[in-house]
Structures are given as C-alpha cells and as structure tokens.
Amino acid sequence: MGSEFSRREFLAISGLLGCALPLASCSNLNGYIADRFGGGIPEKVGVTNGQEIDPAFHLISRAGFGPWPGDVENIKKQGVNNWIEEQLQPEKIDDRLCDFRTKRFESVFLDPATCYEFKREALRKDLCRYHLMRSVYSKRQLLESMVEFFSDHFNIYIEKGDCIYLKATDDRSVIRKNALGRFRDLVLASATSPAMLVYLDGKENKKDGPNGIPNENYARELLELHTLGVDGGYTQKDVYEAARCLTGWRLGSESKRGTAFFDPGFHDDGQKVVLGKKIPAGGGQKDVEMLVDIACNHPSTARHIAKKLVAHFVCEEAPPALVKRVAKRFSDTGGQIKPMLREILYSNEFRASAGSKLKRPFQYVVSCMRATGADTMAGDEVLEFLTRMGHGPFQYPTPDGYPAEANPWLGTLLWRWNFAFALCSNSIETANVSLDSLCAAIGLEDLESIKKDPERLFAYLSGRRATAQESKAFRAYVSRRDFKDEKVRDELIGLILSSPAFQKV
Amino acid sequence: MPSQSRRQFLKRLALRSDELSATGDKTLVCIFLRGGADTLNMFVPYADDTYYKIRPTISIPHPTSGKGKDSSIKLDDFYSLHPKLAPILPIYQEGRMAVVQAVGTDNPTGSHFETQDQMEHGDAFKKTSAGGWLARYLRARFGNNLTPLSAVSIGPMLPESLRGAPGASAISTIDDIRIKAPCENPAVVAETLSALYGSEIGLLSAPGRDTIKLLRRVETLRAAQYKPAEGANYPDSGFARGLREVARLIKSDVGLEVACVDLDGWDTHFVQGSVDGLQAGLIETLGEGLAAFDADLADRRKAVTTLIITEFGRRTYENGSLGTDHGRGFAAIIIGDDMRGGQIIGRYPGLNEAKWVIGPAGLEVIYDYRSILAEVLTEKMGLPNTSAVFPDFKPQKIGLVNGSAGLKKTAYSAE
Numbered sequence: 001m002g003s004e005f006s007r008r009e010f011l012a013i014s015g016l017l018g019c020a021l022p023l024a025s026c027s028n029l030n031g032y033i034a035d036r037f038g039g040g041i042p043e044k045v046g047v048t049n050g051q052e053i054d055p056a057f058h059l060i061s062r063a064g065f066g067p068w069p070g071d072v073e074n075i076k077k078q079g080v081n082n083w084i085e086e087q088l089q090p091e092k093i094d095d096r097l098c099d100f101r102t103k104r105f106e107s108v109f110l111d112p113a114t115c116y117e118f119k120r121e122a123l124r125k126d127l128c129r130y131h132l133m134r135s136v137y138s139k140r141q142l143l144e145s146m147v148e149f150f151s152d153h154f155n156i157y158i159e160k161g162d163c164i165y166l167k168a169t170d171d172r173s174v175i176r177k178n179a180l181g182r183f184r185d186l187v188l189a190s191a192t193s194p195a196m197l198v199y200l201d202g203k204e205n206k207k208d209g210p211n212g213i214p215n216e217n218y219a220r221e222l223l224e225l226h227t228l229g230v231d232g233g234y235t236q237k238d239v240y241e242a243a244r245c246l247t248g249w250r251l252g253s254e255s256k257r258g259t260a261f262f263d264p265g266f267h268d269d270g271q272k273v274v275l276g277k278k279i280p281a282g283g284g285q286k287d288v289e290m291l292v293d294i295a296c297n298h299p300s301t302a303r304h305i306a307k308k309l310v311a312h313f314v315c316e317e318a319p320p321a322l323v324k325r326v327a328k329r330f331s332d333t334g335g336q337i338k339p340m341l342r343e344i345l346y347s348n349e350f351r352a353s354a355g356s357k358l359k360r361p362f363q364y365v366v367s368c369m370r371a372t373g374a375d376t377m378a379g380d381e382v383l384e385f386l387t388r389m390g391h392g393p394f395q396y397p398t399p400d401g402y403p404a405e406a407n408p409w410l411g412t413l414l415w416r417w418n419f420a421f422a423l424c425s426n427s428i429e430t431a432n433v434s435l436d437s438l439c440a441a442i443g444l445e446d447l448e449s450i451k452k453d454p455e456r457l458f459a460y461l462s463g464r465r466a467t468a469q470e471s472k473a474f475r476a477y478v479s480r481r482d483f484k485d486e487k488v489r490d491e492l493i494g495l496i497l498s499s500p501a502f503q504k505v
Numbered sequence: 506m507p508s509q510s511r512r513q514f515l516k517r518l519a520l521r522s523d524e525l526s527a528t529g530d531k532t533l534v535c536i537f538l539r540g541g542a543d544t545l546n547m548f549v550p551y552a553d554d555t556y557y558k559i560r561p562t563i564s565i566p567h568p569t570s571g572k573g574k575d576s577s578i579k580l581d582d583f584y585s586l587h588p589k590l591a592p593i594l595p596i597y598q599e600g601r602m603a604v605v606q607a608v609g610t611d612n613p614t615g616s617h618f619e620t621q622d623q624m625e626h627g628d629a630f631k632k633t634s635a636g637g638w639l640a641r642y643l644r645a646r647f648g649n650n651l652t653p654l655s656a657v658s659i660g661p662m663l664p665e666s667l668r669g670a671p672g673a674s675a676i677s678t679i680d681d682i683r684i685k686a687p688c689e690n691p692a693v694v695a696e697t698l699s700a701l702y703g704s705e706i707g708l709l710s711a712p713g714r715d716t717i718k719l720l721r722r723v724e725t726l727r728a729a730q731y732k733p734a735e736g737a738n739y740p741d742s743g744f745a746r747g748l749r750e751v752a753r754l755i756k757s758d759v760g761l762e763v764a765c766v767d768l769d770g771w772d773t774h775f776v777q778g779s780v781d782g783l784q785a786g787l788i789e790t791l792g793e794g795l796a797a798f799d800a801d802l803a804d805r806r807k808a809v810t811t812l813i814i815t816e817f818g819r820r821t822y823e824n825g826s827l828g829t830d831h832g833r834g835f836a837a838i839i840i841g842d843d844m845r846g847g848q849i850i851g852r853y854p855g856l857n858e859a860k861w862v863i864g865p866a867g868l869e870v871i872y873d874y875r876s877i878l879a880e881v882l883t884e885k886m887g888l889p890n891t892s893a894v895f896p897d898f899k900p901q902k903i904g905l906v907n908g909s910a911g912l913k914k915t916a917y918s919a920e
Contacts, residue, residue, distance in 0.1 A: 413709075418684065473700035481693065488687075503709060
C-alpha cells in the first residue's frame with residue numbers, strides 16, 4: 001500500500017487531530033490528512049475496460065463497498081486470492097487512518113452507563129456517522145461488509161426503548177468482535193447483549209410465577225431468524241422451552257445501568273428439552289450457552305446461514321449447490337465464518353454473478369463516495385439521503401432486518417440520482433469530491449478529453465466497457481452540452497453514477 | 506409478506522405495462538395538531554354551565570350570547586362550534602365530518618414527546634411496537650409495491666408514524682420531486698436517463714421508466730402552475746401551503762397513499778385567548794386550511810379521508826395564567842365521504858376531573874385513539890383488518906361512517 005506512514009508522523013497527526021477536534025473545520029483537516037499521509041486519490045488510476053466486469057472490481061464491489069480510486073489496480077497487483085486472504089485477517093490490515101477519521105464519534109466507544117449521559121440525538125448521530133464513515137474509509141472492507149450483514153441478521157432498532165444507549169456496545173462487542181469469528185459466539189454474545197435484551201424483551205423474560213411470566217419474543221426470533229430459520233423444524237414447544245432457558249437475564253441500574261446480569265431469582269431452573277435435546281435442571285446462567293449450542297449445532301442453522309450468506313454475496317436466488325457446500329463448511333468447522341466466506345468468494349458461482357445484484361441504498365451511497373474518493377464527515381445531509389431512501393442505519397423496526405432482496409428498494413431511484421448529482425456538484429455540505437484529481441488520475445486531463453471519451457469515465461466507475469447503447473446515450477449527452485464549464489463534467493459523472501450499471505453490483 | 510387484496514394485485518398488473526405502477530386509489534391525510542390542542546374550545550359544550558364557570562376568561566361565548574360574530578355557532582342542543590371554525594361548518598352539516606369526543610391514550614405522563622411517540626407508533630403506554638402505525642399500514646396493505654410518492658410528509662422530516670415505511674418522502678413542496686442536476690436544462694439529463702433505463706432489461710427497467718414518467722408528470726404539473734379548484738381559497742399559511750401540495754399530488758394521480766401534515770403550536774399554557782388570541786389564530790389556520798383543501802378536492806371526495814388528531818386535550822379548567830395545562834381526552838375529527846356527521850359521536854364525560862388520580866387530569870378518555878385509527882383504515886381505506894397495524898389491540902366499534910353500527914347516539918348531559 002502506498003499510504004504507509006511512519007510512527008512519528010502518526011503521532012504527529014494524532015496530536016494535530018486531538019487539539020483540532022473541537023474545531024469546525026475538521027472536514028478540511030481530513031482532506032489535509034489524506035493529502036499528506038495518503039488515503040486520497042492516487043496520481044494515476046488504471047481503468048478496466050473489458051467487455052465483462054473486471055474480477056478485481058467485482059470482488060471489492062461485493063466483498064466490500066466498491067473500489068476506492070486505485071483499489072482495483074492494487075488488488076490485481078496483489079492477486080485476487082491474496083486480497084481475499086488479507087481481508088480475512090482484518091487485524092493485520094493497517095486501518096489507522098480510518099480510526100482517526102472516526103475517532104471523534106466518541107459515544108460509540110463508551111459503555112452503556114456513560115452513554116446514558118448523552119442525548120439520544122447525539123448518540124444516534126455518532127452511531128450512524130461512525131457506521132457510514134467506516135464503510136467508506138475502512139481498508140477492512142470485507143469486515144465492514146460482514147458487519148452490515150450481521151447488523152441486519154441481528155437487527156436492533158435503536159428507536160425502541162433504551163436501545164439507542166446500548167447499540168454502540170452491541171456493535172462493538174457482539175457484531176464487530178465476532179463478524180469473522182465463530183457463528184456460535186456471535187449468537188451467544190447477542191443473546192445476552194443489553195441492546196437485544198431490550199429490543200426483543202429478554203429483560204422482561206421471567207420464570208412463571210407471581211413475579212413474572214416467560215416472554216417468548218427473543219426465543220422465537222432466536223430460532224426463527226437468528227439460527228434455524230422459519231422452516232428449520234422447531235415447534236412452538238421449542239420456543240417456550242428456549243424462553244425458559246433465557247429467563248433471569250436483566251439489566252442493572254445506576255453505575256451498572258445498561259449492563260446485563262443474571263438474576264437467579266427470576267430464572268426457571270427446571271429441566272428443559274429444546275429441539276429434542278435435554279438441558280438438565282440447575283444449569284442457571286449456563287442454560288443460555290447450552291441453548292445456543294443446541295440451536296447452532298442444528299443442521300437447519302448451517303443451511304439457513306449458508307443460504308443467507310450466499311444470497312448476500314452471490315445472488316438473491318441462492319444456488320443450491322453452493323449453499324450445500326457452504327453449509328458443509330459451517331458444519332465441519334463448528335460454525336466458523338471464514339471458511340464459509342472462502343467457499344463463497346473462491347466459487348465459480350460468485351465469479352459468474354458480477355453485475356447482477358441491486359445495491360441497497362446504503363451500499364449505493366457508500367460506493368458513490370468511494371468511487372469518487374470523497375472526503376466526507378457523513379453529516380446530517382448524507383444521512384438524510386439514506387433516511388429518504390428508507391435505509392438509515394439501525395432504523396429498521398422489525399427483527400428481520402432490512403430486506404436483502406432488490407424489490408423493496410426499487411422505488412428509490414430518484415433519490416439515488418439526486419444523491420449522485422448532489423455529490424458530484426459538491427452541494428452536500430459534509431461530502432466533498434475533487435473530480436479534477438479523479439479525472440486527471442484516470443487520464444482525462446481537461447474538459448475536452450472528457451467530452452471526447454465519456455466512455456473512459458464510465459469504464460472506470462463500472463469496471464467494464466460501455467455497451468453500444470450506453471455509449472450512444474453518453475455520446476448523445478455530450479453532444480448536447482457545452483463543455484466550457486466544469487459543471488458539465490460534474491453532471492456527466494453524476495449521470496454515470498445514476499445509470500443502471502452503477503445501481504448494480 | 507403482508508397480503509394484498511386480489512383486486513389490488515390485478516389492478517397493478519393491469520397498470521404495470523404502460524402506467525405508473527400506481528397502487529391504491531385512496532389517500533389518507535393525517536393532520537397532527539402538535540402541542541396538545543384544546544378541543545373543548547373547538548367543539549364547545551355550551552349547555553354545560555360548568556364550562557363557563559371553570560373557564561372565566563377563555564371560554565367561547567354561548568351561541569345565544571348576542572355577541573354576533575363572537576358567539577359560538579350552535580351545532581345541536583349541547584355543542585357549538587368555535588366561530589373561527591365557521592369555514593368547516595358546511596362540511597359538518599353535509600355529513601362529511603365525524604367528530605368523536607373523549608378520545609385519547611392511556612399515557613399518564615403528560616409528556617408531549619412520549620405521548621406523540623406512543624400515538625405515532627400506534628401503541629399502548631410503555632409498549633414499543635416496531636415502526637410507525639402508518640408504515641405498518643402501508644406494508645400490510647401494499648407490501649413492497651410502493652412508489653417514491655406513495656407516502657409523503659410535508660416538512661423537512663418524516664414523522665415517527667411513517668418510520669419504517671419504504672420510500673416515504675419528506676418534501677416541503679412538489680418542487681422537490683425533480684432531478685436536481687448541476688446544469689441548466691435538466692431535460693437533457695432526463696432524456697439521457699431515459700435512454701439508459703430504456704435499454705435496460707430486467708430488474709431496473711420498470712422502476713427506471715416509472716421514475717422518469719413520474720418526473721415528467723410532476724414536471725407537467727409544475728409547468729402548468731397549479732390552479733386549485735374554484736372556491737378553494739388557500740390562506741397564506743405554511744399549513745395551507747402543505748395541504749395545497751397534498752391536493753396537488755392527489756389530483757396528479759401519482760399513487761399517493763398517505764400524506765402527513767403537522768400544525769404546531771397548540772401548547773397554550775399561557776394566555777390562550779378565546780374568540781381571538783393565540784388559540785383562535787391556530788383554529789382559524791386549521792379551519793381555513795381544511796375548508797380550502799375540501800373545496801379543492803370537491804370532485805375527489807370518495808377517495809380522500811382526512812384525520813385530525815392531537816396528543817392530548819387540555820385541562821378542563823383555566824389556569825392562573827389564563828391558559829390551560831396538559832390534559833387527557835380530546836375530540837378527533839375525521840373528514841371524508843359519507844361520514845356519520847351532523848353530531849358529536851361518543852359520550853360526554855363531563856368536566857369534573859376529580860376521578861383522575863394518575864398523571865395530569867383533563868377530559869376523561871373513554872375511547873382509545875387506536876379505535877379511531879383502526880376504523881379509518883378498515884372503513885375508509887379498505888384494509889380488511891388491523892391486526893398487523895395494531896397487534897394485541899382489539900378496536901372498539903365507533904361508527905365513523907354513515908349507517909355503520911357503532912356507538913349509540915347518546916343524549917349529552919352535563920353532570
């Protein structure tokens with residue numbers, strides 16, 4: 001990577017950022033850092049111009065949020081397989097620049113009790129901006145993609161009850177911590193995560209008796225959504241028995257506010273039978289571990305998770321043969337996530353599926369900013385576009401998470417187009433693009449050369465050559481515009497980002 | 506996925522080919538009076554002497570007070586209308602307005618935010634259902650078949666009631682429905698997009714073409730300079746401008762299912778006024794706006810239902826600073842075709858607040874607000890049942906629509 005910097009310089013900008021954080025001019029500072037220490041637009045960027053979408057372009061578009069200027073070349077240089085292996089070890093990827101950019105969202109690093117001292121609005125903004133910024137700037141793109149996947153799989157709606165105070169902790173210690181680990185650990189962490197205990201009423205789940213009644217809400221979603229899947233072969237009795245296992249988890253107060261603890265007094269400590277497996281009496285707080293093991297070891301869970309992952313990375317109608325292979329990886333490795341991802345990302349099915357999926361609005365917005373090398377602080381204006389398209393981070397009410405399918409998002413085109421034009425004309429306050437540098441980097445030095453070769457811009461942004469019809473449309477466009485003004489270039493790039501090709505991945 | 510009626514489905518199929526993928530043929534307009542509106546001064550219980558006793562300076566004069574234009578307008582032997590609501594009197598008289606007394610929530614906190622939040626989520630106290638009630642309605646009724654103009658709120662933000670609705674748009678005017686391209690002559694951009702999406706096959710072809718058609722339709726509307734129907738005199742208020750945009754969208758047949766408009770400022774703790782003053786000004790804005798909207802949509806009455814609610818009513822008595830504090834029950838208004846009009850529906854609970862011990866007092870809540878919302882959805886919007894919108898809630902039959910069974914007409918009486 002060309003953007004390495006020394007430890008000395010690192011400390012220097014650390015100090016610089018530290019004292020400048022309260023200032024309003026931070027977005028400029030970010031640009032300054034990009035200029036000085038890398039992470040901006042490289043001087044020269046290659047363009048892949050084949051008839052089909054370039055495999056490296058496809059890889060980072062699906063396994064991440066699309067290429068940052070120069071990424072495609074770097075992946076090609078490194079080798080597609082090496083890139084995959086590198087991404088599977090995110091801890092070895094230097095991500096300090098992204099850490100810097102996102103450090104200012106201080107509440108996402110705090111424990112729940114401290115979060116309670118913040119206003120809801122401040123927490124909401126920090127969390128959403130942090131999420132968006134990491135998707136744009138992290139070099140650990142596969143990790144961010146999996147974070148998005150599991151944030152939907154273990155959906156938490158931050159507007160419900162106190163979830164807003166608790167989601168940052170859930171994001172840190174459930175989702176991010178385990179996104180490339182073992183599925184079972186992820187489920188277990190989620191089962192007693194304060195945010196989940198609030199979101200699906202686990203904290204209200206108490207032993208049958210004068211003090212309470214079991215609340216089946218979480219237990220049902222655990223089996224229906226998180227593990228076995230709706231047709232996974234569990235019964236209503238299993239839901240009830242699972243709920244009994246989960247009784248007694250509550251949330252603390254005062255300095256322990258928002259922290260989960262086990263209260264044996266509310267726990268049903270009798271024997272349970274879940275999915276035909278016995279959980280002996282007296283298990284206490286170990287019941288949840290046994291329950292999670294039983295659910296995760298069930299063959300339906302391997303199938304369900306494999307199918308969802310394949311649908312996420314390959315195709316809405318997940319190819320059954322690939323699902324079977326991925327499910328086998330799950331079963332063979334005790335639910336390790338990395339082997340499943342390898343199976344998918346190295347598969348022919350994955351390679352053959354380039355350009356066939358619709359980007360959801362979040363991915364669209366992030367990929368636009370990555371493709372243009374935008375300098376963003378992901379402020380309200382950017383988030384508002386997502387909200388308009390019905391895809392604000394952590395804003396999905398029901399536990400099934402934002403739809404993975406294309407259909408629900410087909411009504412969002414107008415706002416996508418307007419986002420593209422707003423971004424390219426620098427009219428979004430907290431997202432700046434430097435299209436001069438971008439065009440120069442791909443070898444279009446002036447407006448005249450852009451007018452002559454709009455296809456080159458298209459190829460850079462889409463990872464393939466324009467079809468005859470696409471070319472015709474762009475030719476017609478440039479012939480009708482007077483290329484004296486940079487606004488026309490901005491509009492042309494906006495148009496390419498608005499075209500069907502860029503909606504897809 | 507929530508089911509849709511077979512008719513809707515067939516209709517959409519039929520439309521798919523050459524029309525915008527318009528969905529329903531009815532529009533629900535939700536007006537939220539934020540701040541807690543004192544509906545006792547809008548539908549005045551003039552026959553209850555207590556009303557005048559406990560509101561010495563802010564009551565609305567008796568219909569026979571001889572104060573001319575300042576007298577309230579007699580509706581029946583018990584209720585009269587605030588004179589500033591005169592513009593909507595014809596709607597009431599023509600049987601197109603249902604007014605239900607003593608509606609409210611079980612929320613005892615008296616907090617604007619919590620009570621609004623609860624109502625917009627369609628919940629009982631301390632329950633938090635997923636998303637807004639209107640979003641659940643849209644999902645239950647139409648699944649994913651929604652266009653960018655299926656659900657619109659007028660203003661900068663989407664209200665909580667639309668939270669979770671796919672593609673809901675917050676717009677201040679129809680002018681937002683445009684491509685905001687960097688250069689002059691956006692037609693060039695639209696034509697380029699049209700060419701790009703026109704040659705597309707599969708997934709994006711229909712939505713792309715739909716969106717471009719939608720833009721063209723709105724463009725035509727814009728170019729034509731919207732002219733409200735004869736007799737529709739929108740006053741110069743933000744509220745009226747919002748309603749005007751809603752009317753314009755409805756008449757342009759872009760598939761508008763739900764529109765939300767807010768009217769703020771009803772928190773009249775201090776010098777509320779009577780026939781003039783703070784609250785009277787708001788009432789005037791409301792009345793004139795509604796009357797213009799109604800006249801504008803005179804030929805669309807069957808297709809439009811307008812719901813007007815607030816988070817709570819106010820105390821029955823006037824406070825020490827000539828205003829009213831947060832109360833409980835309020836009168837809900839539903840304007841539509843063929844309503845059970847010409848009367849105030851529901852029992853009059855009297856003005857004695859003594860029975861309220863938890864939270865702020867005020868007019869007793871007899872009818873859960875969700876019964877009203879549910880009945881609007883089933884009777885006016887054609888939703889078969891509301892279990893997906895208000896889970897765990899069994900609505901009480903109110904009888905908002907003319908001829909439907911519901912609450913018996915009761916003689917009002919002052920206690």
